[in-house]
Amino acid sequence: MSTDILGIFVLLLVPIAGVAAAIYLVITRRRKD
Amino acid sequence: MEADMLVNDYLGRLEAAAWPLNADRRRELVAEVREHIESALAESGARDEVTTRNVLERLGAPEEIVAAEVGSPGSEGQSPVVTVVQIPGRRGWGASEVAAIAFLTVGAVFLPIIGPLIGLAFVWSADAWSTRQKWVATAIVAVLLVLPILFLLGLTTGSSSGQSLP
DSSP: OHHHHHHHHHHHHHHHHHHHHHHHHHHHHHHHO | OHHHHHHHHHHHHHHHHTTTSOHHHHHHHHHHHHHHHHHHHHHHTOOSHHHHHHHHHHHOOHHHHHHHHHHSTTGGGSOHHHHHHHGGGGOOOOHHHHHHHHHHHHHHHHSTTHHHHHHHHHHHHOSSSOHHHHHHHHHHHHHHHHHHHHHHHHHHHHHHHHHHOO
């Protein structure tokens, strides 16, 4: 049960984490330019 | 040190290229560029040969800086810093930056956990972001990766304490 929940969280949160970091980097880079 | 040699060589070329300027302006331009290089190196958090080469590459050729300084209308009254600071802004996206964004987004879907980690590696190797920006991006990924583990620990603790009750 806990492993299933962890799996779902990882599958959902990892892409969200990556996209959030990417958005931050793109926005701050454009501001820098 | 290799980095210092590169900087000194660059500034030497700049000084040689700046012969059309008068002595005061030439000294001022070299001092401003030196200051800019030092601040860029300090911001990048490293002072190795690769970082130094990247900083100098972003500045452009010394001849270009002098040409912009000499050719700009009304440049007599302007500070050389204005010209020097604008040059890095022209730089486009490099391979490291594109790979970093790709691994953080598409890579995170197709390579869970490994994808974002590779993306972060590219972020740290890229020169487009400051050290602070790199740390913030790393923190975003780390926090959202740690959350499920904390959640699981909470579930485990909660269920084990619940079982121990009569």
